[in-house]
Amino acid sequence: xxxxxxxxxxxxxxxxxxxxxxxxxxxxxxxxxxxxxxxxxxxxxxxxxxxxxxxxxxxxxxxxxxxxxxxxxxxxxxxxxxxxxxxxxxxxxxxxxxxxxxxxxxxxxxxxxxxxxxxxxxxxxxxxxxxxxxxxxxxxxxxxxxxxxxxxxxxxxxxxxxxxxxxxxxxxxxxxxxxxxxxxxxxxxxxxxxxxxxxxxxxxxxxxxxxxxxxxxxxxxxxxxxxxxxxxxxxxxxxxxxxxxxxxxxxxxxxxxxxxxxxxxxxxxxxxxxxxxxxxxxxxxxxxxxxxxxxxxxxxxxx
Amino acid sequence: xxxxxxxxxxxxxxxxxxxxxxxxxxxxxxxxxxxxxxxxxxxxxxxxxxxxxxxxxxxxxxxxxxxxxxxxxxxxxxxxxxxxxxxxxxxxxxxxxxxxxxxxxxxxxxxxxxxxxxxxxxxxxxxxxxxxxxxxxxxxxxxxxxxxxxxxxxxxxxxxxxxxxxxxxxxxxxxxxxxxxxxxxxxxxxxxxxxxxxxxxxxxxxxxxxxxxxxxxxxxxxxxxxxxxxxxxxxxxxxxxxxxxxxxxxxxxxxxxxxxxxxxxxxxxxxxxxxxxxxxxxxx
Ligand SMILES: Nc1ncnc2c1ncn2[C@@H]1O[C@H](COP(=O)(O)OP(=O)(O)OP(=O)(O)O)[C@@H](O)[C@H]1O
Ligand SMILES: [Mg+2]
Numbered sequence: 001x002x003x004x005x006x007x008x009x010x011x012x013x014x015x016x017x018x019x020x021x022x023x024x025x026x027x028x029x030x031x032x033x034x035x036x037x038x039x040x041x042x043x044x045x046x047x048x049x050x051x052x053x054x055x056x057x058x059x060x061x062x063x064x065x066x067x068x069x070x071x072x073x074x075x076x077x078x079x080x081x082x083x084x085x086x087x088x089x090x091x092x093x094x095x096x097x098x099x100x101x102x103x104x105x106x107x108x109x110x111x112x113x114x115x116x117x118x119x120x121x122x123x124x125x126x127x128x129x130x131x132x133x134x135x136x137x138x139x140x141x142x143x144x145x146x147x148x149x150x151x152x153x154x155x156x157x158x159x160x161x162x163x164x165x166x167x168x169x170x171x172x173x174x175x176x177x178x179x180x181x182x183x184x185x186x187x188x189x190x191x192x193x194x195x196x197x198x199x200x201x202x203x204x205x206x207x208x209x210x211x212x213x214x215x216x217x218x219x220x221x222x223x224x225x226x227x228x229x230x231x232x233x234x235x236x237x238x239x240x241x242x243x244x245x246x247x248x249x250x251x252x253x254x255x256x257x258x259x260x261x262x263x264x265x266x267x268x269x270x271x272x273x274x275x276x277x278x279x280x281x282x283x284x285x286x287x288x289x290x291x292x293x294x295x296x297x298x299x300x301x302x303x
Numbered sequence: 304x305x306x307x308x309x310x311x312x313x314x315x316x317x318x319x320x321x322x323x324x325x326x327x328x329x330x331x332x333x334x335x336x337x338x339x340x341x342x343x344x345x346x347x348x349x350x351x352x353x354x355x356x357x358x359x360x361x362x363x364x365x366x367x368x369x370x371x372x373x374x375x376x377x378x379x380x381x382x383x384x385x386x387x388x389x390x391x392x393x394x395x396x397x398x399x400x401x402x403x404x405x406x407x408x409x410x411x412x413x414x415x416x417x418x419x420x421x422x423x424x425x426x427x428x429x430x431x432x433x434x435x436x437x438x439x440x441x442x443x444x445x446x447x448x449x450x451x452x453x454x455x456x457x458x459x460x461x462x463x464x465x466x467x468x469x470x471x472x473x474x475x476x477x478x479x480x481x482x483x484x485x486x487x488x489x490x491x492x493x494x495x496x497x498x499x500x501x502x503x504x505x506x507x508x509x510x511x512x513x514x515x516x517x518x519x520x521x522x523x524x525x526x527x528x529x530x531x532x533x534x535x536x537x538x539x540x541x542x543x544x545x546x547x548x549x550x551x552x553x554x555x556x557x558x559x560x561x562x563x564x565x566x567x568x569x570x571x572x573x574x575x576x577x578x579x580x581x582x583x584x585x586x587x
Contacts, residue, residue: 007380017410021396028398097394102455105360105388106411109380302363 009109015116018108022120026086031124034082038074038132042139045070060147064175067143068266071136072184076262078132079125079192080220086121087199088212095207100303111295118200118291125192133185137177144176174268183276184265190283191259195220197290198254204297223256252293254286305374307463307494308336308359312368315354328354330518331368336496336511338462341489343509343526344498351518352498353391356467359496360388372463384412387456391467393448397441401432401451404440405458412459426454431480445472453481464488466497470504482508506530535564 045067091114094100103113148169155165199216206212261275313332316325329351336342344352357363359370361377375382395404405423409415414422427436430450440448449472456464469485470478478501485508488495499505505512506526513523522529540547548566555563 007384009380014411014413017407021407025396025398098390098392099395101357101360101362101390102388102393102395102408102452103411104362105383105386105390106408106459107380107383107413108411300364303357 007107007109009111010115011109011112014108014112015119018113018116019119019123022090022117023123025090026120026124031082031086032128034078035128035131038071038078039135041070041074042067042135060151061172061175064140064144064147064172065267067136067140068175068181071132072188072262072266075129075132075185075188076191079129079188080195082125082128083121083192083196084199084216084220085213086124087118087196088203088209088216090117090121091200091203092207092209092212095303096209098303104303110298111291114200114204114291114294114298118197118287121196122193125196126189129185129189129192133182136185137182140177140181144173148172178268180265180268180270183271184262187259187262187265187276187279190279191256194254194256194283194286194290197287197294201252201290201294201297204294204301207301219253220256223254225257252289258282304338306335306371307338307340307373308334308342308496309371309374310334310355310359310368311370313355313358313365313370314367315351315358315363316366327518329358332515332518332520333368334513334520334523336494338494339489339492340511341485341495341509342497343505343512344496344515345500345502345505345512346498346515350515352515353467355515356388356465356496356498359465360386384459385462387458387461387464389449389452389456389464389466389469391471393452393455395440395448395451395455397439400437400439401427401443401447402436404451405454408455409458414459422458422460426457429457429484430454446474446477449473450477450481453484461493463494463496466495468499469497470499470501478504 094103100113104110151168151172152165155168160168195216198219199212202215202219203212206215258279261271261279265271311333313329314327315329316327318325332351332355334342334344344355346352354363358365359372359377360383361370361379364378370377372382373385396407399407402423405426406419409419409422424433427433430453432447432450432454435443435447440451443451449469453466453469456466466485469481473481482504485495485497489508495508497505497509509526511523511525512529514521552563552566555561
């Protein structure tokens with residue numbers, strides 16, 4: 001029996017083992033304490049209220065809006081920081097501590113290791129965002145009911161016509177826990193996935209935690225201005241070579257402005273047709289691309 | 304029968320930053336380990352022992368030459384199905400307990416369910432960590448880490464075990480336990496490839512040794528052949544009287560071909576003395 005079972009890359013069970021291990025590792029690093037911070041911020045934004053019922057149609061909705069934007073802001077901060085820091089921490093740490101030796105000395109294809117690590121970070125972000133989303137939805141639902149009741153009572157007293165009251169009610173409900181808002185949280189997750197895979201790609205090049213963290217954040221900021229930069233590449237008087245280089249940069253470095261739809265959703269807007277599937281596809285493309293580049297670099301690495 | 308390990312003309316160079324000429328860590332090393340053999344690689348610090356082992360595990364890529372494990376090229380993942388590896392100064396995930404560590408590596412090798420649980424328990428007993436099995440590795444001592452590393456290497460019952468300084472940092476009692484474990488592996492027909500600076504132990508457990516110096520294999524062969532001093536014979540006596548010794552001396556000097564080189568009391572080794580005073584004393 002000198003030719004043992006084939007160990008093909010992308011074995012789901014083995015990836016699952018590494019994913020769950022990475023998830024546990026992060027949990028035991030007490031990452032979930034952040035959820036406590038989130039709860040405090042949520043309650044804080046909930047208390048933000050100006051007790052002036054002079055214009056009931058505005059103030060009540062303002063509270064809802066502030067809950068929404070504070071929550072999503074915190075989610076964004078959390079997911080971006082975890083996406084960069086956790087990814088940057090895990091891979092170079094394995095190399096520095098030489099724990100990687102023992103893993104790669106088992107029949108583990110290097111691609112499985114990378115996918116598993118990234119999977120663990122994404123699972124952690126997903127679970128945290130899910131918990132935050134549920135907390136936010138709960139608080140918003142309670143608050144929306146209060147606001148609607150208050151507003152309806154106030155405008156009925158003011159003698160508004162029934163149709164207008166209904167319109168105001170709908171407007172306010174639209175600031176509550178809508179499906180579009182859950183969609184916005186999902187977009188936050190997609191963005192975090194792209195950031196994490198970017199950080200993973202950097203970390204396979206550098207194997208230094210600090211360098212990866214800094215470069216990861218830098219890429220995020222550059223990515224937020226990338227559309228402007230692209231204007232430069234494709235503007236007048238740019239040579240084909242520069243255009244090619246620009247295109248390459250634009251392909252590998254994600255354009256994070258794509259995710260700005262979140263702002264619109266917070267304001268009570270909705271996805272336009274095909275917007276969400278497009279975002280999912282693009283994020284998937286970036287994650288796969290980054291994993292592929294990471295793998296090419298990592299497959300040749302020596303420890 | 305197919306050799307367990309086959310290294311052919313392995314060359315490995317490192318190009319450290321800030322140095323022009325490459326550093327040749329392993330220079331044209333060839334060795335072959337038969338199935339069931341215990342092979343010891345010895346040599347000074349920095350002579351290329353660990354690098355040779357890493358090349359065999361595919362952790363570094365040879366610049367030329369090849370490494371095979373049971374006929375499978377080391378650069379292929381499949382070659383690692385049958386190997387257990389204990390790196391030098393092993394270090395594991397601090398956040399896992401001993402049992403969780405073994406479970407993790409077991410799962411990576413495709414074990415699961417009751418078979419995995421049984422194996423974990425068995426290994427913890429084997430390396431004497433049953434009590435510490437539920438504690439996080441962050442609180443383990445160096446010797447305990449070394450032992451959990453050994454258990455991890457054995458988790459999938461590999462046919463080849465590669466041990467890079469298995470007794471480094473382990474006290475003499477633990478070191479003897481590891482020696483006994485290697486004997487036990489050998490009895491079960493498992494091939495062992497180890498390197499160590501404890502020459503006495505290498506001498507005890509290995510069938511064959513290779514001496515490596517500055518990346519080159521300078522001497523290799525079965526231990527018995529390497530160590531036998533061709534023209535000398537040793538006689539150890541108990542309760543010999545001075546008269547008897549005098550007679551033997553006279554007898555030897557009357558022989559024209561033989562010469563008495565040395566007579567005196569053999570000394571016990573410090574290791575033996577240590578064990579006698581510590582471990583043996585604990586036994587009822
Ligand atoms: N990753 C690396 N980068 C650069 N040089 C390296 C690297 N790994 C090993 N070397 C060099 O290769 C040589 C052999 O190292 P190796 O670790 O194989 O020695 P060793 O025989 O295991 O020594 P020791 O007994 O100290 O463990 C050394 O000169 C070392 O400096
Ligand atoms: Mg070494």
